[in-house]
Amino acid sequence: MPDEEPAEHGPAPDTLRELLHARLVDAEIVAPDGADRTDLVVNLTRLYNRLGQDSESVHRRLGWSWAGFRIMNLLWAIGPMEARQLSRLSGSSRATISSVLNTLERDGLVARDRSESDRRQVLVRLTEEGASRLLNGLRAQAERDRLWFAVLSPDEQHELSRLLQVVAEQREPRS
The missing domain is CATH 1.10.10.10 (Winged helix-like DNA-binding domain superfamily/Winged helix DNA-binding domain)
Known part of the structure; x- marks a missing residue:
């Protein structure tokens, strides 16, 4: 399949969120709205980490x-x-x-x-x-x-x- 990421790099972030969302709902761990909240936490965590890393690089230079x-x-x-x-x-x-x-x-x-x-x-x-x-x-x-x-x-x-x-x-x- 030409659109898939190489295995050593793992799935793209959007695909990862979709997979996690589907697994949570399919396993009946949460309802779809619960999986949406998981998406929210995943997105906030990714943003927090990216902002922190970016800010660290800005301030290390200073x-x-x-x-x-x-x-x-x-x-x-x-x-x-x-x-x-x-x-x-x-x-x-x-x-x-x-x-x-x-x-x-x-x-x-x-x-x-x-x-x-x-x-x-x-x-x-x-x-x-x-x-x-x-x-x-x-x-x-x-x-x-x-x-x-x-x-x-x-x-x-x-x-x-x-x-x-x-x-x-x-x-x-x-x-």
């Missing part, structure tokens, strides 16, 4: 990781905060935050200062060098975002953002 950019972006937007707040707001583990902060601090992009009111509290802040360099990262990321979502009209982008926000902000679903 001298930091995608996680480093997200942390610097939070500090730029909100101001100094504790590492645990960075962890909560970025959705990263405290161990990841600690590792990334060590690298950013070593490179002079962030600094950690003891709070004057509570010496046990350490606040992380963006340095002047970090803030200056971050602006290039923000511009580069904005351009990548524009290119990724150019396939959607502004109204479609707004609706997609609104719908994703509804799902993301719900409490954990219960059975």
Whole structure:
């Protein structure tokens, strides 16, 4: 069959989704609408992974990781905060935050200062060098975002953002 992918490369993504969809329905694991939700999760996961890989490559060229950019972006937007707040707001583990902060601090992009009111509290802040360099990262990321979502009209982008926000902000679903 000339239209099939070589076995070593596996099926194309569209074919994979169709196969998974059909198998889920045929095995009576889910109804067709349940398989549609599986398609949605597969598509969101693929997009998340592709966006992450693309953003990582953009920011590595600027001298930091995608996680480093997200942390610097939070500090730029909100101001100094504790590492645990960075962890909560970025959705990263405290161990990841600690590792990334060590690298950013070593490179002079962030600094950690003891709070004057509570010496046990350490606040992380963006340095002047970090803030200056971050602006290039923000511009580069904005351009990548524009290119990724150019396939959607502004109204479609707004609706997609609104719908994703509804799902993301719900409490954990219960059975």
